[in-house]
Amino acid sequence: MGDLLQLVEARLHSAFGERHSRAAVTFLGTDRIEVLRFVDGDVLRYATLGMSRQPMSDPLATVADPLRGPRAELVLSVRAGLAPVDQVLRPLAVLAASPQVEGVVVAPGASLDVGGPLWTGAPFSAVLVAEPGGLVEDLGLDEPLEPVRFFPVLPMTQNEAAWKRVHGGAALQERWLKYGTDLRDPLRASVPLSD
Known part of the structure; x- marks a missing residue:
C-alpha cells in the first residue's frame, strides 16, 4: 500500500503546495498515521496520511473486505497565530485511526x-465531517478499489455538537452560514443555537 499513500500524498501536494512539516503517530494495534502540515497564507492545513491505507468496513460485517469499501483522509483548516493549533496533530491522528480502532x-x-x-484552550473536542471534493479532489484508484475521498473536518463546540445530535449536520452547517461563522477561527465562540 506504499504506492497508494504516495498517490495520496501527491494529491495533497497538488492541492496545497509543498508540505511544511509532518508528524507520525502509531497507536497500539493500528497502522501508522501521519499528519502533514501545509501553510497557505495565514491558514494552516493539516491532512492525515494513512487512514486510506485500508478501506473502512461496516462494523456489523462478519468479515472485512481487504479491498472494497470507502477510503478517506481528513483535512483540517485553521487560522495560524491565534492558538497553539499544532497540538492538533495527535487528536487528528486519533480521529483518522477511528475506523481501525472503533470500526466506524x-x-x-x-x-x-x-x-x-x-489543542490547549480549544473550545472544540469534536469535528463535523463535511462533504469531500471542495478542497482536494477525490483520488480515483483502479478497480475494485474505491476512490480516496478527502473529508474536511469542521471543529464544533460542545454546544454545537449537542445541537447537531438533535438537528443533524446539515442544519448546523446552515446555521454557520446564516451567521457568517469563521470556521477557521481557532478561538471562535459557538454559533447562536436558538432564535
Whole structure:
C-alpha cells in the first residue's frame, strides 16, 4: 500500500503546495498515521496520511473486505497565530485511526470526538465531517478499489455538537452560514443555537 499513500500524498501536494512539516503517530494495534502540515497564507492545513491505507468496513460485517469499501483522509483548516493549533496533530491522528480502532465508517454529516480539547484552550473536542471534493479532489484508484475521498473536518463546540445530535449536520452547517461563522477561527465562540 506504499504506492497508494504516495498517490495520496501527491494529491495533497497538488492541492496545497509543498508540505511544511509532518508528524507520525502509531497507536497500539493500528497502522501508522501521519499528519502533514501545509501553510497557505495565514491558514494552516493539516491532512492525515494513512487512514486510506485500508478501506473502512461496516462494523456489523462478519468479515472485512481487504479491498472494497470507502477510503478517506481528513483535512483540517485553521487560522495560524491565534492558538497553539499544532497540538492538533495527535487528536487528528486519533480521529483518522477511528475506523481501525472503533470500526466506524466516516461519512459526511458524521461527528468525530476526541474526548478532550483539539489543542490547549480549544473550545472544540469534536469535528463535523463535511462533504469531500471542495478542497482536494477525490483520488480515483483502479478497480475494485474505491476512490480516496478527502473529508474536511469542521471543529464544533460542545454546544454545537449537542445541537447537531438533535438537528443533524446539515442544519448546523446552515446555521454557520446564516451567521457568517469563521470556521477557521481557532478561538471562535459557538454559533447562536436558538432564535
